[in-house]
Structure formats: C-alpha cells, structure tokens
Amino acid sequence: MADHRGHIMTDTMNDQHNDSGSDPELLRRWRLILGRYAGQPNSAAMNPHDQQIDHALDYLYGREYQGRGLLRTPGSGGSLDPSAIRAVDWLQRTRTLFPQDVFERIQQHAVEKYQLAELLQDPDVLRSLEPNQALARTLLGMRGRMSAQMRDAVQDVIRQVVEEITRRLRPQFVNALVGRRNRFRRSHMPSAQNFDWRATIAANLRHYDLASGRLLIARPIFNARVKRHLPWDVILCVDQSASMLDSVMYSAVVAGILSSLPTVNVKLVVFDTSVVDLTHLAADPVQLLLTVQLGGGTDIGRAMQYCETLVRTPQRTVIALISDFEEGALPGPLLASVQRMTEARVKVLGLAALDEAARPVYDHTMAQRLAGRGAEVAALTPAHFAEWLAEVMA
Known part of the structure; x- marks a missing residue:
C-alpha cells in the first residue's frame, strides 16, 4: 500500500512544486505518504485540503492494510471507510483533489488492484470514469460477467478509447501507406x-x-x-490469448485504419487454439473488441496455415503475425507454413509487441526460428509498425 500511495503522493507533490524544506513540511509529506498508520497519525496538524487528500487515499489504499489484518490505530480520528462513502462519491471527490494524470493512476488502481466492483456495476458510474486503456482492458477482461444493462455503457467506454487511439495513430498510417x-x-x-x-x-x-x-x-x-495505385493484401493474424490484450486492442485499431485506406485490402484472423476469421469486422474496431474471446491456449501453426489459404497474390501480400510466439502446439506446422509462404514471396512479419510502451515479452527462441524460415521479426510500437509496413510494401 505504501508503495502505491507513496508514488501517488510523490507525483502530486512534484506537480505542486512545493520546495519547502522545513521539518513540519517533511513531516506533512511523510504523513500523507504513509497514511493513518504513520508513526504520528494525528491529522489535526494537517490543513483541511491535506485531510481530504488523506481520506481519499485511505479509502482506497487502506484496503491493503485491512487485507493484511491490521486494525485502525487508536485515536487516529475519523476516516472515510468503505461503509461511510459510496465509491462513486469517492471517485468524484478524488477527481477534484489530484492532477489528471495522478487521478487516472488512482482510478486504475481502484479498478485493477482493489477491484471496486461498485464502479463497474452502474452504467452511470461507468460512464463517469475516465476512458483510458487501463479501464478498457479491465472491461474487456470481465465483459462476460456483466449484466445486460452494462453492455451499452461498456461499448461507450470502448468506443471513446478506440477513437483516441485512432486519432493518434491514423496520421502515421496515412502518411506511410497512402x-x-x-x-x-x-x-x-x-x-x-x-x-x-x-x-x-x-x-x-x-x-x-x-x-x-x-x-x-x-x-x-x-x-x-x-x-499508390496497386493495392496490397494485408492479413493480420492476431493472438487473442489473455497475455495479448494490449496487442489485441491495438490490432483492432490498426485493422480499422487500414480498412479505410484505398491502398490496402485487409483480412483479420484471431486465434487461440481455435481460428476465427473476423474480416467482416475489420472496419469496426469497437465491435471487433466486443467480439473477441480472450483467453485459451495458443496454436499459432493452425492460424498461419489458415492465413496461407487466404493468399491470392503472394508478391503483393503481407501477413503480420502479432503474437508472443509462445507456441502451445508442436512447432513443425508453424515453421513449415512460414517457409512455404516466404518461398512464395509472401512478406511474413512477426510483430512481438504492439503497444505504446513497446515492452516486448516473447519467446526469443521461436522468434529466431521464424526468422530462420524467412520471416522478419521485430518488437515495435504501432506508429513504427506503420513505417515498417510501408517499407515492406515499397
């Protein structure tokens, strides 16, 4: 708890640019970082604004201490325990107390780490949340457990996140490919x-x-x-196992952008141990994300064999395998399929990371084996993928 709360308070204090080095100021900072379990828990020395910050943080991060069986320090004064305030009221109050980027991190902790279910059970509350990728990931992960009345609200949030990602990425693909x-x-x-x-x-x-x-x-x-006048066929082959959620989200957006370009014919295939052709949804990333079934094992070879059947003009076809390359089946069919396609002059790309952070976690051995069969393998952000695709199609 102190780690999450400490980072939040450090960011908040940096944003406030408070350069005071006095002992009371240091005590105040440590009190806000450590919370009500600090060695000097008395909140009387804090001003009203600090007390509001302390209560807002304690409502969320105090759950860590409670989960470890720690009780309230005697004489620590009032608090905003979960029974004393609704999650939506806490959320609205927290939004006014912290800078936007800090608030988004607190919201992410509330939804992902501390699982404030109340935030995800009321459509109006859900629509009041800050639409960002962390929230979209959570909603997609628990989509099957939501009531029917929540589906429209979930779709609204996913649409806002998709539109924001599209706004940032579309110029890169248009400039590179048109x-x-x-x-x-x-x-x-x-x-x-x-x-x-x-x-x-x-x-x-x-x-x-x-x-x-x-x-x-x-x-x-x-x-x-x-x-460009002669279009290319671009087949996106996307791993939809649970570990690939960020990549699935960006792949959906990329498919939507590519579908709108006159120089590209897009086909979209998702897979775990099964293979599903979702080409009919490639132009609608929101519906695509609401359709994919995240989870399950991984049979990359089966997916690539299916993509191989979609090739019509090998010299003007790109197959982009978006995966962590953690093959669950025997590798022989995968490697044989890649070799057949590269020998036929299909451009086979292996994309190991497709998120803004570009933190690739993938099977390096399999990536090397794919490269040995003629595939080009890289770990890139979506913006760099646009440039890579343009170079391949040049």
Missing part, C-alpha cells in the same frame, strides 16, 4: 515524414556560420508523395 516519398519532386507542405535532410543540408551549406559552428536552415526541403 503515398511513398518521391525524391525527384519537392513539396512545400512540411511534414516530418517527408523531410529530406540530405538535400536540406546541401541546399543550405552557404548559410554555415563559422563563428557559432551552426548550419542555418533558410530553406528546408521536403519530398512530395505519390499515390
């Missing part, structure tokens, strides 16, 4: 993806300042982009 850079035609429309640094340096060498040792850029040069 056109390729034309180094023989210049553009006056500045874009980081189109910036030609070699040509810019060559064109501005006369502006080099010897005194400062700096090159002054009087005229940056950008490459124009030309339209």
Whole structure:
C-alpha cells in the first residue's frame, strides 16, 4: 500500500512544486505518504485540503492494510471507510483533489488492484470514469460477467478509447501507406515524414556560420508523395490469448485504419487454439473488441496455415503475425507454413509487441526460428509498425 500511495503522493507533490524544506513540511509529506498508520497519525496538524487528500487515499489504499489484518490505530480520528462513502462519491471527490494524470493512476488502481466492483456495476458510474486503456482492458477482461444493462455503457467506454487511439495513430498510417516519398519532386507542405535532410543540408551549406559552428536552415526541403495505385493484401493474424490484450486492442485499431485506406485490402484472423476469421469486422474496431474471446491456449501453426489459404497474390501480400510466439502446439506446422509462404514471396512479419510502451515479452527462441524460415521479426510500437509496413510494401 505504501508503495502505491507513496508514488501517488510523490507525483502530486512534484506537480505542486512545493520546495519547502522545513521539518513540519517533511513531516506533512511523510504523513500523507504513509497514511493513518504513520508513526504520528494525528491529522489535526494537517490543513483541511491535506485531510481530504488523506481520506481519499485511505479509502482506497487502506484496503491493503485491512487485507493484511491490521486494525485502525487508536485515536487516529475519523476516516472515510468503505461503509461511510459510496465509491462513486469517492471517485468524484478524488477527481477534484489530484492532477489528471495522478487521478487516472488512482482510478486504475481502484479498478485493477482493489477491484471496486461498485464502479463497474452502474452504467452511470461507468460512464463517469475516465476512458483510458487501463479501464478498457479491465472491461474487456470481465465483459462476460456483466449484466445486460452494462453492455451499452461498456461499448461507450470502448468506443471513446478506440477513437483516441485512432486519432493518434491514423496520421502515421496515412502518411506511410497512402503515398511513398518521391525524391525527384519537392513539396512545400512540411511534414516530418517527408523531410529530406540530405538535400536540406546541401541546399543550405552557404548559410554555415563559422563563428557559432551552426548550419542555418533558410530553406528546408521536403519530398512530395505519390499515390499508390496497386493495392496490397494485408492479413493480420492476431493472438487473442489473455497475455495479448494490449496487442489485441491495438490490432483492432490498426485493422480499422487500414480498412479505410484505398491502398490496402485487409483480412483479420484471431486465434487461440481455435481460428476465427473476423474480416467482416475489420472496419469496426469497437465491435471487433466486443467480439473477441480472450483467453485459451495458443496454436499459432493452425492460424498461419489458415492465413496461407487466404493468399491470392503472394508478391503483393503481407501477413503480420502479432503474437508472443509462445507456441502451445508442436512447432513443425508453424515453421513449415512460414517457409512455404516466404518461398512464395509472401512478406511474413512477426510483430512481438504492439503497444505504446513497446515492452516486448516473447519467446526469443521461436522468434529466431521464424526468422530462420524467412520471416522478419521485430518488437515495435504501432506508429513504427506503420513505417515498417510501408517499407515492406515499397
């Protein structure tokens, strides 16, 4: 508890930029970090705002102490125990006490670690929560245990999260895939993806300042982009085992973005030990996420064999296997399928991570064996996946 609460209070105090180094200030900080079980638990020395912060944190993080069998310190004063305040009231009050990023972390702890079920049983309460990926993960994980009246509220939250991710990622895929850079035609429309640094340096060498040792850029040069006309088939083969929830979420968004581009024909396959073709939902990431069944084992070979049957034009087909490569079946069928497709000139990509944090956790041995059969394997964020896809399709 002290670890979670301590991080929350450290972030809050950093945001407030309180530089006081006095002993009373240090005592105040430690009191707020440690909570009512601090060595000096008397809250009378705290101002009213500090007391509200202390009560809000104690309502949530005090559950850790209670779970360990620790009782309230005698004489510690009143508190906001779970029986004294509704979770929704606590949530609304907490939202006003902390900066936005800190509040989102507290909300995440409440839902994921301390399982405040009340927050997820009332549609109005659910809609009042901050829609973010942590909340979406929790809702998708417990979707089958929710009442019918909660489904619309869950869909609203998932839609907001999907729209936010799409807003951030769509420009990357459009810039990378709708056109390729034309180094023989210049553009006056500045874009980081189109910036030609070699040509810019060559064109501005006369502006080099010897005194400062700096090159002054009087005229940056950008490459124009030309339209692609021949579409590619992109088959997304997505592992939907429980450990791949973040990747499933981003894969759904990526499928939706790719489906809207004229240069790409998208097929979407999800798998655990079974294989399900969800191509008909590829353009609707919200319904896709509400359809996938997370969990189960992993039979990657079976999924790749199915994707192999979808190939129509090998030279213009990309199969992106999004998985941790933890094969539950014998590896022979998987490796044989990958080798057959790469020999037929299908571009087989193995994507080991598909979340913003890019923290890959995957079977390195299997990844190396796939690479040995001709697949290209990498651990990338969605934005970098867009550039990788563009390079493969160039």
